[in-house]
Amino acid sequence: MLSNFAVGAAFSGFVSLLIPPFVSEVTGDASAAGVVMAVISLAAVLGPVLGGFADRYRAHRWVVTLGVAGMVLAFWFYSVSADQYELFFLDAILMGVAIAAVSAVGPAFIIGGGLDKADEARQMTTFQLMMPAGQVVAGGALALAGRAGWSYADRFTMGAVLVGACVLPTWLGSAAPLSRMIAARGTTAATPHTPSPTPSLRSVLLSMFGVYLLVLTLSSAANNGINNQISNMLPNLYGIDEATTSAIVAAAGLLNIVLFFPAGAWMARGGPIEPFMAGTAARLVAAVGLAAAGLMAQAPVLLVVALVQLLYQSNPFVRLTQAPNAVRFATFPAAVASGWVIAAAALGSFAGSVIGGLLADAYGFNAINVMAAVAAGAATLLTVTTLRPAAHRAQSETSVLDGQETNPAAS
Numbered sequence: 168m169l170s171n172f173a174v175g176a177a178f179s180g181f182v183s184l185l186i187p188p189f190v191s192e193v194t195g196d197a198s199a200a201g202v203v204m205a206v207i208s209l210a211a212v213l214g215p216v217l218g219g220f221a222d223r224y225r226a227h228r229w230v231v232t233l234g235v236a237g238m239v240l241a242f243w244f245y246s247v248s249a250d251q252y253e254l255f256f257l258d259a260i261l262m263g264v265a266i267a268a269v270s271a272v273g274p275a276f277i278i279g280g281g282l283d284k285a286d287e288a289r290q291m292t293t294f295q296l297m298m299p300a301g302q303v304v305a306g307g308a309l310a311l312a313g314r315a316g317w318s319y320a321d322r323f324t325m326g327a328v329l330v331g332a333c334v335l336p337t338w339l340g341s342a343a344p345l346s347r348m349i350a351a352r353g354t355t356a357a358t359p360h361t362p363s364p365t366p367s368l369r370s371v372l373l374s375m376f377g378v379y380l381l382v383l384t385l386s387s388a389a390n391n392g393i394n395n396q397i398s399n400m401l402p403n404l405y406g407i408d409e410a411t412t413s414a415i416v417a418a419a420g421l422l423n424i425v426l427f428f429p430a431g432a433w434m435a436r437g438g439p440i441e442p443f444m445a446g447t448a449a450r451l452v453a454a455v456g457l458a459a460a461g462l463m464a465q466a467p468v469l470l471v472v473a474l475v476q477l478l479y480q481s482n483p484f485v486r487l488t489q490a491p492n493a494v495r496f497a498t499f500p501a502a503v504a505s506g507w508v509i510a511a512a513a514l515g516s517f518a519g520s521v522i523g524g525l526l527a528d529a530y531g532f533n534a535i536n537v538m539a540a541v542a543a544g545a546a547t548l549l550t551v552t553t554l555r556p557a558a559h560r561a562q563s564e565t566s567v568l569d570g571q572e573t574n575p576a577a578s
Contacts, residue, residue: 168297169340170231170269173333175298177238178266179394179420180305181326182207184413186245187398189319190255201524203259204395208520210263211513214271217264218506221272227345231272232338237265239331246323267513271506274490276344278505281351285435287491292431295487299423305329306417313410371507375557376496380511382447382546382554383489387515389450389543390485392523392535393457393478395516404461404532405471415472419479426483439488439495440558444550446484451547453478454539461533492554495561515542 186207187200194200221227241262248254277290305326312322371377393400397416401407407415433442456474460466489512490505497504519542526534 168294169333170235170273170337171294171297172301173235173238173330173337174266174269174273175301175420176305177242177262177301177326177330178207179298179302180309180416181242181323182262183394184306184309184398184416185319185322185326186259187396188409189245191399193255196528199524200399201396201520201527203255204391205517205520205524206256206259207263207266208391208395208513208516210260211267211270211516212510213264214267214506214509214513215503216506217268218271218275218503218509221275222503225345225349227272227275227348228338228341230268231276231341232334234265234268234272235330235334235337237261237268239327239334241265242323242327242330246320246327263513267506267509271509274505276341276348278490278494279351280344280347284438288431288435291434291487291491292427295483296424296427298486299420299427299482302420302423303417306413306420310410310413310417313413374496375554376493376498376504376507378549378553378557379492379496380507382549383508383511384515384518385542385546385549386447386450386485387512388519388522389454389515389539389546390478390481390519391512391516392519392539392542393454395520396523396527396532396535397475399527400532400535401471401475405466405468407468407471415475416479419476422476422480423483426480427487430483430487433484434488434491438558439491440555442484443488443492444547444555446481446488447543447550448547449477449481449484451540451543453481454536454543458533458536458540461536492558495558496554 182204186203190200190203217230221230241258244254244258244261248258274291274294277287277294280287282290308325308329309322312325317325372380398409398412401412401415402409430442430446453474456477457471460471460474489508493504493508497507519539522538523535526538
């Protein structure tokens, strides 16, 4: 659970609030910040590799713990990189791989543990709650540090210390979940593990799971295209200062914590596809609203804050359900499916960051909102017309099979 707290503090807090303005200040180029954020995202395409490695060698504990430790090292490297622009990209790769390791393997402890639907929903809710909790702590700490005039180096060091406190608890706390995963597969620690065949790229992409990955990519491009430049967009487009921006992000994490409970209850009651669709649609509405507000001479601050909150509040519904949805659409182990989910989100974040940065340089920061609206619109359309009907068909077929297994007359 604390591994996801580390991801929330690192990515949703320190990375999104520190790296774009830091890189922009050093280089004087908004697109450079987009490229660095894109490199962090692109490194996460290793999610399927990391998930497959963990499944093949039962290395889940090592992968998730080293992922948390990797984030610590990346923050420390940023704190000492000063204006050495070349190091930004090496740090970004390390950060991206570390985040991918935790994001790919962390959910597998739950969705691969053989839990019933209610227990899975409850534990996934708790796991995902840790991300906004980390975001709240990091955002609040950065707001205070900004008002106190701390340097970027000091703030990156603070990130390394905060995330570093999660390394040992992650290692110790992941032992029991790994044992549960092994038991769910019908094996023991003393029995050699025969790995499932690695799925081919063709079988992954040319399937309903491939459509799901496309939706995740588009939705991530919309969400992260804005989030990865939020610390530049709010001051330059809407006139909201740096400290207030940090406070807004911290408040968003706090609201996320509240919304994970109804999102989890919704998933436990009816499955993961409906709340996923709601979160994707919320991103569309937020992007369209922010684009419209960006066209105003002086957009009302409260309106902008409300739309930013709507964008962030899509996260509980999408993040909570994306791994369970993946397992339902995929035909391979949980860690591999979760790894593909992280890779798709990473590609979307990469595309949103690069395209958003280029559009910001060419047309201004509001072009990022327009790009996000187009991507979120396509994701919502595919979810409504393709994924939702497929999920309902699969659920109906499962219900029929379950009824046949439990009905003596049917057999």
